[in-house]
Amino acid sequence: ALLLESHLRKRGVRDKTTIEFFAAEPRPMVVTGPELGAAVRGMIEARGIGYHPEHQVKDIDPAARRIGFANGVSAEYELLLYVPPHRAPAVAREAGLTNESGWIPVDRHTLQTQFEDVYALGDITTIPLKMGRPLPKAGVFAHGQAEVVAHNIARAWTGKGTPRQFAGEGMCFIETGAGRAGIGRGNFYAEPTPQVELRGPSRFWHAGKVLYEKYWLYRRF
Numbered sequence: 198a199l200l201l202e203s204h205l206r207k208r209g210v211r212d213k214t215t216i217e218f219f220a221a222e223p224r225p226m227v228v229t230g231p232e233l234g235a236a237v238r239g240m241i242e243a244r245g246i247g248y249h250p251e252h253q254v255k256d257i258d259p260a261a262r263r264i265g266f267a268n269g270v271s272a273e274y275e276l277l278l279y280v281p282p283h284r285a286p287a288v289a290r291e292a293g294l295t296n297e298s299g300w301i302p303v304d305r306h307t308l309q310t311q312f313e314d315v316y317a318l319g320d321i322t323t324i325p326l327k328m329g330r331p332l333p334k335a336g337v338f339a340h341g342q343a344e345v346v347a348h349n350i351a352r353a354w355t356g357k358g359t360p361r362q363f364a365g366e367g368m369c370f371i372e373t374g375a376g377r378a379g380i381g382r383g384n385f386y387a388e389p390t391p392q393v394e395l396r397g398p399s400r401f402w403h404a405g406k407v408l409y410e411k412y413w414l415y416r417r418f
Contacts, residue, residue, distance in 0.1 A: 198218045198241060199241065199244060199371075199372065199373045199374050200372055200374050201278070202216055202246055202374060203373070203374020204374070206375075207375075211245075216245070217246070217247040217249065217272060219264075219266065220248070220249065220250050220251075221251070221252065221254070222250060222251070223251055224237075225237035225238055226333075228326060228385065229381065229383075230328075233393055233395050240371075240373060240379070240398070251268070252266040253267040254266060255267045257277070257279070262275065284299055285300055285301065286321075289301060294315075296323070298323045299323075300321060300323035301322050302322070302323055303317050303323075305332075305363070305365070306345075306362035306363055306364075307346075307349065307363070308342050308345065314353075318343055319336075319343070320334040327390070328391070332365070332385055333385070335367060335369055337367045337368055338385075341366065345361045345362065345363045348361045349361060364384070365384055365385040365386025365387075365391075366383075366385070367383075367385055368382030370403075372403070372406070373398040376403050377398040377399055377402070378398060378405075379395060379398045379402055380396045380402045380405070380406075381394065381396075382394060
């Protein structure tokens with residue numbers, strides 16, 4: 198929503214548009230707690246974007262250009278940017294790897310599934326946090342988990358080194374448009390709630406995101 202707002206402003210048509218953001222969760226970045234969620238919501242609303250929490254999509258009528266929500270509310274649109282339901286692929290479900298959540302439960306530190314020497318990592322996993330919600334699905338976690346799993350598999354083969362554990366550390370950039378970004382980072386395994394710090398939007402953090410991507414690709418490809 199923030200990037201769209203920035204794009205429309207750059208095109209000189211922002212004053213001719215209305216942007217409404219409907220979310221199923223009660224606040225942005227819900228696992229990080231109410232304070233950080235309120236800060237992100239403030240960033241959205243400060244740009245004149247309507248924020249509507251706890252609106253679970255029920256149906257969409259493309260012909261009428263209308264989206265309906267489980268709470269009985271509906272909204273009309275001209276342009277709809279919609280994230281469809283996420284689910285594990287059929288091969289994981291049919292193999293008996295998933296649980297009632299629809300995702301693969303794993304040990305939060307080793308990423309081993311219920312089956313010995315079978316691991317899962319990244320978006321396909323479900324890792325419950327102490328505060329009652331699962332670990333968010335983000336590339337930074339998949340990266341850290343992959344390094345742990347790869348190291349431990351190599352150690353099992355070679356007998357060299359010591360076991361590693363995934364500690365729940367992570368960060369994410371929040372692109373806000375106009376060459377600026379914020380950053381949230383911390384320990385998502387902290388109890389009773391994840392301890393995450395938010396730094397406000399700036400050109401510095403946007404540059405950091407761009408450079409981090411270039412560095413990551415350079416190191417691995």
